[in-house]
Amino acid sequence: MSRMDAEASRAFQLLVRFFFAQREQLPPPGDELELSPAQCHVLHLIDPDRPMPMGRLAGTLGCDASNVTGLVDRLEARALVRRRPSADDRRVKVIQLTPAGSRLRAQMLRRMTSGSCRLSRLSARDQQALVRILEALVGDQ
Amino acid sequence: MSRMDAEASRAFQLLVRFFFAQREQLPPPGDELELSPAQCHVLHLIDPDRPMPMGRLAGTLGCDASNVTGLVDRLEARALVRRRPSADDRRVKVIQLTPAGSRLRAQMLRRMTSGSCRLSRLSARDQQALVRILEALVGDQ
DNA sequence: TATTGTTATACTCTATAACTATA
DNA sequence: TATAGTTATAGAGTATAACAATA
Numbered sequence: 001m002s003r004m005d006a007e008a009s010r011a012f013q014l015l016v017r018f019f020f021a022q023r024e025q026l027p028p029p030g031d032e033l034e035l036s037p038a039q040c041h042v043l044h045l046i047d048p049d050r051p052m053p054m055g056r057l058a059g060t061l062g063c064d065a066s067n068v069t070g071l072v073d074r075l076e077a078r079a080l081v082r083r084r085p086s087a088d089d090r091r092v093k094v095i096q097l098t099p100a101g102s103r104l105r106a107q108m109l110r111r112m113t114s115g116s117c118r119l120s121r122l123s124a125r126d127q128q129a130l131v132r133i134l135e136a137l138v139g140d141q
Numbered sequence: 142m143s144r145m146d147a148e149a150s151r152a153f154q155l156l157v158r159f160f161f162a163q164r165e166q167l168p169p170p171g172d173e174l175e176l177s178p179a180q181c182h183v184l185h186l187i188d189p190d191r192p193m194p195m196g197r198l199a200g201t202l203g204c205d206a207s208n209v210t211g212l213v214d215r216l217e218a219r220a221l222v223r224r225r226p227s228a229d230d231r232r233v234k235v236i237q238l239t240p241a242g243s244r245l246r247a248q249m250l251r252r253m254t255s256g257s258c259r260l261s262r263l264s265a266r267d268q269q270a271l272v273r274i275l276e277a278l279v280g281d282q
Numbered sequence: 283t284a285t286t287g288t289t290a291t292a293c294t295c296t297a298t299a300a301c302t303a304t305a
Numbered sequence: 306t307a308t309a310g311t312t313a314t315a316g317a318g319t320a321t322a323a324c325a326a327t328a
Contacts, residue, residue, distance in 0.1 A: 007268040008254040014275035020203040062161045091309040113149040127148040134155035232286040
C-alpha cells in the first residue's frame, strides 16, 4: 500500500468509527425525540426553507427510492413532514418540514452540537479545517 | 447558535453526508464481495493480527451485544470469521478473521482507498490533517 | 450478584421487481 | 418510452427482555 493510500485508509477507518461513535448522541429510544438514525438524517437533510423532492432525497441518502417511501411514511405519520405535489411535474412529490418537524430538527441539531459533544471539543481552527476538507470531499452543494 | 456551534453543526452535517456518499463505494449487491455495509464495517474493525472480543466489537460499533451475535453469525456462515473461546475468561468469545476474511478485508480496503475514491483525491496535506483531526475526535485507540 | 453472549420478538432499514400515474 | 413514486416481498440491522454459563 502506498503512503497516500495508507493515509486514505486510516482516514476512512476513522470516519467510520466516528460515525458509529456519534450515534450515542442521537436521541435514545424512549426519549421524547425518539427518532431512528435514518429518520434523524432525513430530518437533518431537509432545510426548513427548502423542501426536497423524494427522488433527490433518495439520491442524497444513497438509497433506493422505495426506501424513501417508508421513511417519509413514518415521519409523516408523526406529522414531522408533509408530502406536497410539485407545481412543475405532477409525478414529483416534494417533502416539506412541518412546524413540529422544524422544531424537532432544531432541537436535534442543538443536541448534536452542544458543548458536551465531540465536535465541540475541537479547537475552532480544527473545526474550520475539518469543514473545509469535508466540503472538498463531498463536493459542497 | 454561536459561531462555534455553527461550525460543529456544519461539520456534523458533512460527516453524515460523506458517510452516506461513501456507501456507493461499498461492494454492490451481486458483487463477488457481496457484503452489507454493517458487515463491511465489522470486517474493517477487526485487525487480522488482533482478534476482538464480541463485547468490544459491540462497544466499537455502538450497538447492542445481541446485534453482534447476528452479524457474526452471518460472517461465520461465510467462513470469514471464527469464534474462539478466550483463554482468560470462558464467558468471552473472541472474533478472529479467517484467511478468507483477511483476504476479503484487504481487497475491500484496496477498493475503498483506490485512486478513484474521494479520499484519495485530497491532497496529501489535507489527508494528514483529516487523520489528525479525526484521531482527536474519536480518541485514538 | 454481576457479566458475556445467546435467543425470542418486534420494528426499522434496505433492495428488487412489478405497478400506477405522469411526462 | 421513460420517469417519480408506490406496493409487495424478503432479508439484514437494531433494541429490549429473558435466559444460560461463567465470574
